[in-house]
Amino acid sequence: xxxxxxxxxxxxxxxxxxxxxxxxxxxxxxxxxxxxxxxxxxxxxxxxxxxxxxxxxxxxxxxxxxxxxxxxxxxxxxxxxxxxxxxxxxxxxxxxxxxxxxxxxxxxxxxxxxxxxxxxxxxxxxxxxxxxxxxxxxxxxxxxxxxxxxxxxxxxxxxxxxxxxxxxxxxxxxxxxxxxxxxxxxxxxxxxxxxxxxxxxxxxxxxxxxxxxxxxxxxxxxxxxxxxxxxxxxxxxxxxxxxxxxxxxxxxxxxxxxxxxxx
Amino acid sequence: xxxxxxxxxxxxxxxxxxxxxxxxxxxxxxxxxxxxxxxxxxxxxxxxxxxxxxxxxxxxxxxxxxxxxxxxxxxxxxxxxxxxxxxxxxxxxxxxxxxxxxxxxxxxxxxxxxxxxxxxxxxxxxxxxxxxxxxxxxxxxxxxxxxxxxxxxxxxxxxxxxxxxxxxxxxxxxxxxxxxxxxxxxxxxxxxxxxxxxxxxxxxxxxxxxxxxxxxxxxxxxxxxxxxxxxxxxxxxxxxxxxxxxxxxxxxxxxxxxxxxxxxxxxxxxxxxxxxxxxxxxxxxxxxxxxxxxxxxxxxxxxxxxxxxxxxxxxxxxxxxxxxxx
Numbered sequence: 001x002x003x004x005x006x007x008x009x010x011x012x013x014x015x016x017x018x019x020x021x022x023x024x025x026x027x028x029x030x031x032x033x034x035x036x037x038x039x040x041x042x043x044x045x046x047x048x049x050x051x052x053x054x055x056x057x058x059x060x061x062x063x064x065x066x067x068x069x070x071x072x073x074x075x076x077x078x079x080x081x082x083x084x085x086x087x088x089x090x091x092x093x094x095x096x097x098x099x100x101x102x103x104x105x106x107x108x109x110x111x112x113x114x115x116x117x118x119x120x121x122x123x124x125x126x127x128x129x130x131x132x133x134x135x136x137x138x139x140x141x142x143x144x145x146x147x148x149x150x151x152x153x154x155x156x157x158x159x160x161x162x163x164x165x166x167x168x169x170x171x172x173x174x175x176x177x178x179x180x181x182x183x184x185x186x187x188x189x190x191x192x193x194x195x196x197x198x199x200x201x202x203x204x205x206x207x208x209x210x211x212x213x214x215x216x217x218x219x220x221x222x223x224x225x226x227x228x229x230x231x232x233x234x235x236x237x238x239x240x241x242x243x244x245x246x247x248x249x250x251x252x253x254x255x256x257x258x259x260x261x262x263x
Numbered sequence: 264x265x266x267x268x269x270x271x272x273x274x275x276x277x278x279x280x281x282x283x284x285x286x287x288x289x290x291x292x293x294x295x296x297x298x299x300x301x302x303x304x305x306x307x308x309x310x311x312x313x314x315x316x317x318x319x320x321x322x323x324x325x326x327x328x329x330x331x332x333x334x335x336x337x338x339x340x341x342x343x344x345x346x347x348x349x350x351x352x353x354x355x356x357x358x359x360x361x362x363x364x365x366x367x368x369x370x371x372x373x374x375x376x377x378x379x380x381x382x383x384x385x386x387x388x389x390x391x392x393x394x395x396x397x398x399x400x401x402x403x404x405x406x407x408x409x410x411x412x413x414x415x416x417x418x419x420x421x422x423x424x425x426x427x428x429x430x431x432x433x434x435x436x437x438x439x440x441x442x443x444x445x446x447x448x449x450x451x452x453x454x455x456x457x458x459x460x461x462x463x464x465x466x467x468x469x470x471x472x473x474x475x476x477x478x479x480x481x482x483x484x485x486x487x488x489x490x491x492x493x494x495x496x497x498x499x500x501x502x503x504x505x506x507x508x509x510x511x512x513x514x515x516x517x518x519x520x521x522x523x524x525x526x527x528x529x530x531x532x533x534x535x536x537x538x539x540x541x542x543x544x545x546x547x548x549x550x551x552x553x554x555x556x557x558x559x560x561x562x563x564x565x566x567x568x569x570x571x572x573x574x575x576x577x578x579x580x581x582x583x584x585x586x587x588x589x
Contacts, residue, residue, distance in 0.1 A: 095472035097465050099535045108465055109476035111458045122456040 008071055009034050010173050010205060011056070011087070016065030018051050025051040028065065029231035031224055033174060036203045038196060039234070040216040043226035043249055049209050052226065053176050056207070057089035058082030069173075086173035088166035090180055096162055098151040102143060103132040105150055106165050131168070139167055140198045156188030160195050167204075175199070177208045181215055193219045213242055227252030289580045290528055290544040293573075297551050305558040313554070315437055321550035322439035323348070323498035324520060325543065329450040330491030331521040332542045336454065337487045338467040338534025339392035343381060343399035344495045344521055346407070347374050348514030351499030353407040356416030356509025363425040370503075371496050377403055378492020382485030396488075400518065407511050416509040429505025439501045446494060450539045453490075463487060468535025523570060524549055527577040529584070548573065 009032035018026040026048045033039055041049050054060040056067065058076035066073050069085045076082045079089065096105050107128045114124040132146050141160055143153070150158055159180060166175060177196075181189035189212075196206050196219050210216050216223060217237060224234045225248040233254035235244075244255055285292055301308040308314075327344050334341045351370040358366035377399060384395035418425075431438040454460040462483045465473040474480050495514075503509050528545030530537025549570060556566050 091475075093471070093475075095469070095475040097468045097472050097535070099468045100465065104461065108461070108473070109478045111461055113458060120452070120456075121458075122452075123458060123461060 007034060009068075010070060012068040012071075013056065014066045014068065016052075016055055016062040016067065018055060018060060018062055024229045026055070026062075027229040029226070029229075030065075031231060031234055033205050033207060035173070035205055036200055037221040038200055038206045038208065038219050040220035040223045040237075041207060041209045041226065042211070042213070042216060042223060042245065047226040047249075048229040049226050050178065051229075052231070053089070053178060053207065053209065056082065056174075057087060057176050059089075086171050087176065088172050088174070089176040090163055090166060090178065092178050092182070096150050096158055096165075099149055101149055102136075102146040102161055102164075103128050105161055106132055106135065106168055108165075110168075135164060135168055139164060139195070139202065141195060154188055155184045156191035159184060159188070159192050163192070163195060167199075173205065175204060175206045177206060179209055179211065181210065181212060189215065213245060216245075217242065225249055286580065286584050289584070290541055290548065290577065293527075293577075294544050294548050294551065297548060297555070301551060301555045301558075304555060307558055308555065311435060313558075315435060315440070317550050317554045318440045319437035320554075321546055322437070322443040323501050324517070324524065324550070325443040325546050326446045326494050326498040326501075327517055328521040328524045328542050328546050329447055329539050330494035331518075332525045332528070332530050332537060332539050333450060333454065333463060334392070334487055334491045335522075335525050335530050335532060336467045336534060336537055337463045337484060338470070338532075339385070339484065339487065340396065340522070340532075341381065341488060341491045342393065342396040342518045343377065343403060344491060345514035345517035346400045346403035347377050347492045347495040348499040348502065348517060349407045349511065350374060350377060350403045351496035352503040352509045352513050353410050353416075353511065355500060355503040356418060357410055359416075359418045359421055359425075363422050367425075367500055370500050371493065374496025374499065375489050375493045378489040378495075379485060381492065382488035385488065386481035386484050404515075411509065411511045413511055415511070418503075418507050418509070421504075421507060425504055426507055427504075429501050429503070429507075439505070442497065442501065446497060447539055447543060450494075454538055459483065459486065464535050466534075520549060523574050526574055526581075529577075529581045531581065545577075 011033040013029065013031045015028040015030050016026060017024070017028055029048070029052055031039070041052065043049050051060065055062045055076070058079040058081050061075075061077065067076065068074065069087070074081070074085055076085070082089070097108060100108065103125075112124040112127045112131075113121050114127065116122045129146070136143065136146065141164055143157055143160070150161055153161070163175070163177075163180070166172065180192055180196075184192065193215060196208065199206065200221075208216075208220070220237050222234050222236055223240070223245060225232045225245065227249065230252065232248055232252055235255055240255065248255060327348065331341060331344060351374040354370040354373045355366045358369050381392075381396055381399050384390045384398070385392050388395075390398075428438060428442075433441060454463065462473065462478045465476075465478060466480050466483055470480055499514065502513050506513075524545035525537070525542050526532070526545070527548055528537065528541030528543070530541060552569060552573070553563070553566050556563065556569075
């Protein structure tokens with residue numbers, strides 16, 4: 001937590017709500033996210049975490065409340081809207097093409113082209129290679145070879161490629177990740193945590209959903225707890241213990257209420 | 264284990280490198296072996312004339328197989344290429360009285376429209392490629408029989424330049440071979456150097472990912488089937504010109520040879536893997552095989568058995584190659 005008191009949040013979520021029929025998935029949830037911090041979103045299954053991030057990534061639209069990016073109120077009608085506001089989302093299905101190498105995956109659907117002999121449009125392999133190397137250097141991501149097919153890579157490397165893919169455009173401000181370590185072994189998960197940590201030093205913010213409190217305590221600056229659609233509290237990781245978070249997830253009461261006298 | 268890798272045994276490595284080279288280029292090796300056997304077996308084989316005849320005979324198959332390769336890389340299949348070839352040849356025969364130019368344009372457009380229909384059936388009606396193109400295989404051939412009454416159309420009034428498309432030469436190179444070369448060049452460019460090519464591979468390997476990244480999968484697939492049909496139509500024009508007859512049966516079963524050649528060339532039915540260079544070898548292996556057996560007066564039925572065996576060997580080898588790489 002190094003933001004000054006007067007630093008403006010990059011993302012402000014003000015009392016957004018979403019319900020499906022009679023079910024209130026998210027109720028008046030608010031959070032501020034600042035530049036260069038990692039915020040973990042925890043809670044039981046059905047607490048509303050996924051619905052919450054879906055509204056931030058433009059997959060769903062809130063019924064009420066507002067989302068401000070850099071102080072300006074935004075309406076995300078689609079994931080493309082969120083993306084153009086600098087919010088990228090890593091989904092659980094990585095969506096990598098196994099038989100493609102790193103460069104081909106990074107540029108899939110947005111290949112650079114150039115013109116050969118004045119007439120023939122061709123893909124610009126050299127330029128894409130250069131930008132791939134630049135990107136990997138910028139985010140401190142080391143891969144065995146950028147010419148290796150992602151099929152031959154470990155789970156953590158593949159996850160890293162998927163994250164790198166989101167960062168190709170340099171105007172990304174917030175990365176949202178839904179359980180990025182879920183399918184990974186211990187060592188592989190560590191590599192992804194390291195990458196998130198190194199992105200923080202570059203000023204990039206991450207909002208990460210995780211069930212693994214050990215990971216959360218390793219990587220997050222702040223922890224947001226959800227229960228029954230409500231965002232209970234956001235606490236500084238340094239100021240809480242593992243058990244405090246567990247109790248918040250279970251009881252749905254903010255940390256102060258624990259010490260306060262019962263009403 | 265560790266020690267032996269620290270002090271590599273030269274022979275062992277050479278052997279392994281040789282094995283991996285042979286595995287990687289099995290279709291090239293197979294063609295060379297076949298050519299060697301052929302030149303030993305028959306003194307006529309290596310003559311320029313025989314070689315050019317083999318190539319001229321293989322030209323329509325080269326063109327059709329280039330289209331098939333693109334379709335298979337996109338994880339599809341096109342069973343209708345032979346019927347579309349026949350459809351285009353039929354249009355040539357029927358429209359020749361109105362002028363060869365008009366007939367050719369109509370054949371190209373007509374064939375491509377059938378490919379567009381394939382693409383629409385697959386993307387809009389969500390039919391499996393096998394089913395959509397099976398239906399087209401049957402229906403397009405039906406159209407040909409309706410239009411010709413099942414009889415040959417002999418083109419008595421076709422101009423000399425039209426006949427040259429199928430049987431002319433540029434120096435010593437038959438014109439169909441030149442056409443096949445340019446079609447092949449275009450297909451190679453498309454697959455390896457264009458954005459569309461990247462998208463075709465991506466759709467073949469992981470359509471969900473391709474869709475997620477905003478690739479217009481339906482449009483790409485429609486283009487793929489239209490292109491395969493256009494190639495078949497070009498091959499149909501060559502066949503009609505070479506014989507100067509529109510035969511209602513022309514192109515029948517060609518889809519099976521085109522699929523064979525594509526698989527022998529290392530393109531995988533799983534999609535996303537392969538290319539037209541391999542397919543050229545696949546076509547030439549089958550063409551040379553048939554030529555040798557002809558020169559040796561061996562029954563074409565034997566060729567069919569051999570072709571079956573070759574497909575099995577080729578696919579097993581390309582599976583091994585694929586596993587060796589990953």
